[in-house]
Amino acid sequence: MTDHDDGPVVAVVGEEWRRLHPASPIVRGWQPLVAVLALGLQDGFEPQRLAVTGVLAVVAVVVGAMYYWLSWRVARFRLDGPDLVVESGVLFKRSRRVPLARLQAVDIVQPLLARALGLAELRLEVAGGKSSDAPLAYLDLESARAVRNDLLVLAAGLRDDVSVDPAPPEAMEVVLATTPSSTLLAAVVLEGPAVMLLVVFTIALAIGVVTGEFAIALGAVGPILFGLGGPVWASFTRNYGTTLADSPDGLRIRRGLIETRSQTVPPGRVQGVVVREPLVWRLFGWVRVAATVAGYAGGDQAERSTTLLPVASAATAQGVVDRVLPGVDWRSVPLSPAPVRARWRAPVEGGRLGAGIGDDGAERVFVTRRGRFGQRTDVVPLARLQSVRLRQGPLQRWLGLASVFADVSPGPVRAVGLHRDAFDARALVDRLVTDARAARAAAAPDRWLHRPPAGEEYGPPA
Amino acid sequence: MIASGAPDDVWAPPPGGWTGVSPRLGSARRLLLFTVSSPVVLGGVAVAAIFGGAAGAFAALAVFAVVLALLVQVIDRQWRAIGYAERDDDLLVKRGVLFRQLVVVPYGRMQFVDVTGGPLERRFGLATVQLHTAAAVTDAAIPGLVPEEAARLRDRLAALGQARSAGL
Numbered sequence: 001m002t003d004h005d006d007g008p009v010v011a012v013v014g015e016e017w018r019r020l021h022p023a024s025p026i027v028r029g030w031q032p033l034v035a036v037l038a039l040g041l042q043d044g045f046e047p048q049r050l051a052v053t054g055v056l057a058v059v060a061v062v063v064g065a066m067y068y069w070l071s072w073r074v075a076r077f078r079l080d081g082p083d084l085v086v087e088s089g090v091l092f093k094r095s096r097r098v099p100l101a102r103l104q105a106v107d108i109v110q111p112l113l114a115r116a117l118g119l120a121e122l123r124l125e126v127a128g129g130k131s132s133d134a135p136l137a138y139l140d141l142e143s144a145r146a147v148r149n150d151l152l153v154l155a156a157g158l159r160d161d162v163s164v165d166p167a168p169p170e171a172m173e174v175v176l177a178t179t180p181s182s183t184l185l186a187a188v189v190l191e192g193p194a195v196m197l198l199v200v201f202t203i204a205l206a207i208g209v210v211t212g213e214f215a216i217a218l219g220a221v222g223p224i225l226f227g228l229g230g231p232v233w234a235s236f237t238r239n240y241g242t243t244l245a246d247s248p249d250g251l252r253i254r255r256g257l258i259e260t261r262s263q264t265v266p267p268g269r270v271q272g273v274v275v276r277e278p279l280v281w282r283l284f285g286w287v288r289v290a291a292t293v294a295g296y297a298g299g300d301q302a303e304r305s306t307t308l309l310p311v312a313s314a315a316t317a318q319g320v321v322d323r324v325l326p327g328v329d330w331r332s333v334p335l336s337p338a339p340v341r342a343r344w345r346a347p348v349e350g351g352r353l354g355a356g357i358g359d360d361g362a363e364r365v366f367v368t369r370r371g372r373f374g375q376r377t378d379v380v381p382l383a384r385l386q387s388v389r390l391r392q393g394p395l396q397r398w399l400g401l402a403s404v405f406a407d408v409s410p411g412p413v414r415a416v417g418l419h420r421d422a423f424d425a426r427a428l429v430d431r432l433v434t435d436a437r438a439a440r441a442a443a444a445p446d447r448w449l450h451r452p453p454a455g456e457e458y459g460p461p462a
Numbered sequence: 463m464i465a466s467g468a469p470d471d472v473w474a475p476p477p478g479g480w481t482g483v484s485p486r487l488g489s490a491r492r493l494l495l496f497t498v499s500s501p502v503v504l505g506g507v508a509v510a511a512i513f514g515g516a517a518g519a520f521a522a523l524a525v526f527a528v529v530l531a532l533l534v535q536v537i538d539r540q541w542r543a544i545g546y547a548e549r550d551d552d553l554l555v556k557r558g559v560l561f562r563q564l565v566v567v568p569y570g571r572m573q574f575v576d577v578t579g580g581p582l583e584r585r586f587g588l589a590t591v592q593l594h595t596a597a598a599v600t601d602a603a604i605p606g607l608v609p610e611e612a613a614r615l616r617d618r619l620a621a622l623g624q625a626r627s628a629g630l
Binding site: 127294297385386387388389390391392393394397402405407408409410422423425426429433436437440 | 560566571600
């Protein structure tokens with residue numbers, strides 16, 4: 001099929017080798033060009049500089065084109081039984097075999113240019129990788145979805161070899177929540193920048209009043225406004241149109257204005273959930289829900305992938321958390337507050353601290369609450385605990401306090417029972433350890449088997 | 463103490479008690495302390511001698527002696543505070559005097575076990591066993607083990623980890 005297989009044809013188990021889309025080098029190749037232009041033109045447009053930048057840009061295009069063309073030529077992949085094999089690398093060859101039973105998440109990412117050409121990057125995440133473990137950049141969108149479906153079918157254990165026994169079509173889904181763009185915009189502005197702006201404006205006005213130079217004082221606000229606008233814009237475009245759906249394949253999250261991202265997190269891959277309530281949001285009853293998924297640790301993609309709901313009402317968030325961690329009502333888990341003397345150690349958040357084990361639901365969870373300005377609630381299923389730590393500093397010891405850390409894989413969730421009564425803390429550690437052991441024994445297998453909840457039907461994916 | 467009861471109850475040992483580490487860890491850390499501090503001491507004494515004569519030099523020497531004696535005390539208490547216990551389902555590791563920590567790692571959560579030994583450790587016949595779980599924050603290192611104990615612990619932990627492996 002390709003120029004790699006020149007030898008005699010032997011019986012191949014699994015699929016034949018497949019290649020990435022021939023337009024991939026074009027989509028990837030603009031990056032060095034942009035880098036050169038950005039560096040060359042950052043200090044103005046003098047003729048000499050322009051000429052040098054022009055030459056460098058041509059060199060970057062030629063070298064980039066050659067490199068990306070070569071890397072496209074050597075890249076290939078195939079499904080071999082229950083594993084995905086990916087080969088890549090121009091100078092240093094890499095052949096990677098990914099056991100799909102360990103699959104943590106699959107993302108289909110479409111940057112702007114790829115989107116214009118109808119291409120998509122398939123990102124496959126397993127635990128322990130630093131960045132995406134086997135990125136396939138790029139496939140045409142339809143193949144990307146087909147490959148994703150094959151991966152999920154193999155990972156779920158529905159099939160053992162899709163080349164022998166083709167996968168069923170993409171699973172149906174039920175939409176759990178969507179984010180209106182007006183709410184999203186209001187939320188990202190109010191989350192922090194709005195407060196900052198208010199502070200900055202007040203200071204500028206005060207300086208104006210004192211010095212009488214209003215124009216200069218308010219003029220200085222401009223750059224600050226610009227600086228604050230960047231993160232707001234990034235957060236808005238990243239989470240634009242977030243749709244969260246549940247399917248037999250697991251959670252599906254679709255979002256993005258410029259770069260679109262369609263994530264699938266199989267059942268049982270969520271290691272914990274954090275519900276954040278930034279200070280100003282509490283006036284509107286809004287929360288943000290993020291999850292720790294082992295595959296999303298590290299790399300620049302982590303921040304973009306871990307948010308489940310960028311902004312939602314507490315009730316919607318509850319519905320989602322209930323779906324991600326079945327039977328868990330994070331608002332009704334009884335949290336025992338930290339003792340009053342904890343305020344000597346943590347004056348601001350001392351009155352807010354709380355921790356407790358929720359065991360009325362199907363899944364036992366450890367829930368902690370903290371936060372200096374806003375409030376955050378971290379929920380960790382006991383079956384997912386990696387280790388439990390008890391810590392005590394000198395001031396804590398003097399006050400008879402200690403902190404309990406329930407560790408899960410890296411991500412936004414950090415369940416910490418801060419500044420608890422030292423004896424309670426030790427008892428909590430012992431109970432977490434014992435309960436986690438029981439929860440682990442009862443945990444579902446890696447290759448999941450999933451049924452829609454009673455009284456609900458899955459509809460076709462959007 | 464504002465709270466009732468002794469802090470020892472909070473850090474109560476498991477039924478089998480703690481296994482301590484080799485006293486040679488104290489020797490190794492003392493050597494490190496003296497090696498690192500000697501240029502500082504010499505420099506400090508020299509500067510004091512230039513500005514304060516013999517009296518200044520003696521005063522500086524006395525100050526350094528007191529500081530070093532205190533640090534030696536700290537080192538002594540620190541290595542004595544390190545302990546571990548192998549229970550049926552998990553490993554307990556404790557350490558720290560001023561900042562105390564107790565880590566409980568279920569065997570089934572262990573991803574891999576490292577045995578490491580730097581030049582200083584090897585010179586004193588010591589090794590460190592470090593447990594890794596899928597959580598990067600799990601901080602379970604046992605320094606100051608004699609190599610035979612380190613190897614035994616590594617093999618036992620690996621075997622137990624295999625037997626009780628629980629994925630993620």
